[in-house]
Amino acid sequence: MAIGFAVIAAAQAGHILWVRDSWRPEMIAPSGLSPWLDPARITIALTADQTETLAVAEEGLRDGAVDLVVLELTAPVGLTAGRRLQLAAQAGHTTGLCLIPEGMGSPAAETRWRCAAISDPDPTEDSTLQNWQLIKNKSGTIGSWHVRWSRAARRLTVVSRAGE
Amino acid sequence: MFDGAARRVVSLWFPGLASDRALRARAALGPFALTIHQHNTNRIHCLNAAAERFGLHVGMAVSDARAFCPDLQSRTADPMADRRFLTGLRRWATRYCPWVGLEGNGLVLDITGSAHLFGGESGLIDSLRHRLTRAGLTVQIGLGDTRGGAWALAHYGGGMAQPGQPLAALGPLPVAALRLEAETVTALQRLGLRTIAQLEATARAPLARRFGPELLRRLDQALGREPEQISPDPDPPHYGVRISLPDPIGLEADVTAGTARLLERRCSKLAGHGTGARVLELTLRRVDQQAERVELRLARAMRDPARILPLFARCIGTVDSGFGIDQLRLEATQVEPLPTEQIGTGDAARADRLDDLITRIGTRIGIDNIRRFHPADSHIPEHGFTLVPAACSRPKPFSPPAHPRPLILFPPEPITATGPHPPQRFRWRRMQVDILRATGPERIAPEWWRDDPNWRSGIRDYWRIETMQGRRLWLFHTPQNPGWFVQGEFA
Structure with a gap:
């Protein structure tokens, strides 16, 4: 569900650099992206391994020509690599978003989120109800929200929890 | 070119340029021909002297040629390479004079004022002939006061016309040496006008009325009464x-x-x-x-x-x-x-920065690995887009899909289920999945014009599934070849 989070983050950004290993079989589909953003805004970099992924992401973050760099990671990021990404993001004033499997977070991350789709007992439209948990935050508190993407308004709405 | 100096023009004709080039690259003994595919037949494009002695000619079908000459060796012609070769020869020929132009299967050189550097005109022609023959090319050389005259001499026997007396050398040549259309040549021969001298002796007005201005223009050009330029091609810029x-x-x-x-x-x-x-x-x-x-x-x-x-x-x-x-x-x-562009701010400057970033990343992972989505003309979900290299494409807009489409597509993963309706519960990726709601089916038929092995199982009925566990999946059922698969996931 991390891709859903990335797409909602990308919907508010301008140009997006999406870095992923070329061997991964699953693929974000532009037809599915259209409720959130125009697929023409995405540039995809296909890399051979994670070392290249990190190098390309660092270059993109430092340059600042794109507004958001999304990395799909498959292995834990070392301390040095994490710090390099952090410095690059600061230098370029660019947001970097690492999509990581559970429990592989880098200590360099400013915030870390866990996202899960949750079932919607009474959907009004095509449901996109999700649960977003902020599980790490260097400069604030953590929390948990149920959110829904509103297609008409093209923005995220926070909904109250079912049963509360 | 200069007033007062007699203009002198050399015309070179390479009758077997293509076959000479092929034989230079790889020699062959005996009759040899290059073939080209024309009008559904392999025809002879160019041949060497040994093959001509067997009675073969250009334009003959290769099967006929083999009947005449069973030992014929042949290769496929490459007219583009011949052209490049001739361009190379043109560049080489500028060692004799600066004005060298291409003309059909030959070259034309304006040697006015440069012949004395090679020991006079005969010295220059000997040098040309010697060097070209040593390079394995058959060449016929004509030298005259005009471009037309030199062409005529080169194509009809070769030789030199003395300065100021073009008719003496050109007179006995046939009228075809004037670079005329085939019909004009035939018509002139029917009138009994076989040589240039006879044509020159004929009254001009009736000729012009009968054949149009082209005939007299060619005659005047050959005899020097009308100027004709040699325009050397500019060398391609070298960067x-x-x-x-x-x-x-x-x-x-x-x-x-x-x-x-x-x-x-x-x-x-x-x-x-x-x-x-x-x-x-x-x-x-x-x-x-x-x-x-x-x-x-x-x-x-x-x-x-x-x-x-x-x-x-x-x-x-x-x-x-x-x-x-x-x-x-x-x-x-x-x-x-790259035409000059208006210097812009905002979008243009931003696009420039993005291109620079693509170049810089491209030096690391290869510029073809940086892609962007382009729409493709197909209703099959996984063929509805392509990833094209960003460096050699411009962004193209996508039209929104008519039906909701998943955000993530992956190769179909089979699940155990039967029947045309989605199962109440199934296992997928080692997870237990219970269905809350199912929307569908949406039938997608394979494209018969594209042989896609993944679609050999026939038509697919797609269902959007909301699960109790929260994930929203895209399932399909193949009724012609019963089975259930998961192919995508919605956000």
Whole structure:
């Protein structure tokens, strides 16, 4: 569900650099992206391994020509690599978003989120109800929200929890 | 060309240019012909003298030719390579005079004022003939006062016309030597006008009325009454530039400074031609005569040295300078037209920055690995888009899909279920999945014009599934070949 989070983050950004290993079989589909953003805004970099992924992401973050760099990671990021990404993001004033499997977070991350789709007992439209948990935050508190993407308004709405 | 100096023109004709070129590349003994595929038949394009002695001729079907001459060796003709070869010959021929033009299967040289450098006209012609024959080319050379006259002599026997007396040499030649249309030649022969001398002796007005102005224009051009230009093709612009250093250098900053100087010169030439470089090659020659080559592929055509230089930084950093570099050479190996643009702010500047970023990332992972989505003309979900290299494409808009489509697509993963309706519960990726709601089916038929092995199982009924666990999946059922698969996931 991390891709859903990335797409909602990308919907508010301008140009997006999406870095992923070329061997991964699953693929974000532009037809599915259209409720959130125009697929023409995405540039995809296909890399051979994670070392290249990190190098390309660092270059993109430092340059600042794109507004958001999304990395799909498959292995834990070392301390040095994490710090390099952090410095690059600061230098370029660019947001970097690492999509990581559970429990592989880098200590360099400013915030870390866990996202899960949750079932919607009474959907009004095509449901996109999700649960977003902020599980790490260097400069604030953590929390948990149920959110829904509103297609008409093209923005995220926070909904109250079912049963509360 | 000069007033007062008699103009002299040499015409070269290579009757067997294509076969001579092929035989130069790989010699063959005996009859030899080049074939070309025309009108659904292989025909003879060009042949050598040995083959002509067997009675073969250009345009003959190859099967007929084999019947005449069973030992015939043949290869496929390559007219483009012949053209390039002739262009090379044209460049070579500028050693005799600066005005050299192409003419059919030959060359035409304006040697006015340059013949004495080669020992007079006969010396020049001997030199030409000697060198071309040594290179394995059959050549016929004509020398005359005019382009038309030289052409006629080259194609009909060869020889020289004395200055100021064109008719003496051209008179006995047939009228076909005037570069006329085949019908005109036939008509003239029917009238009994077989040679140029006879044509010249005939009254002009009836000829003009009967054949139009073209005949008399060609006659006048051959006899020097009407001027005819030789227009040499301009050489294609050369985008290489180099710098030789008195002492070898090895520091990255020095190499960068040298590259900056080369770029400055290169880019001013590119700007003069209205072009931009797409691929730049920097060759660093070391003192041990080894050369390090650095190739920079740009995301778009560029000619701004200040922008290109930083893009070279990573490439230069990887070079092993050994004992030092004493020559730098920069060549734009691929060049594209780049018209002058309005300097913009905002969007244009931003697009420039993005292109620079693509170039810089491209030096690391290969510029073809940076892609963007392009719409494709197909209703099959996984064929509805393509990933094209970003450097050689512009963004194209997508039209929103008529039905909701998943955000993530993956190769179909089978699940155990039966029947045309989705199962209440199933296992997928080692997870238990219970269905809350199912929307569908949406039937998608395979494209019969595309043989896709994944779609051999026939039509698919797609269902959107909301699960109790929260994930929203895209399932399909193949009724013609019963089975259930998961192919995608919605956000």
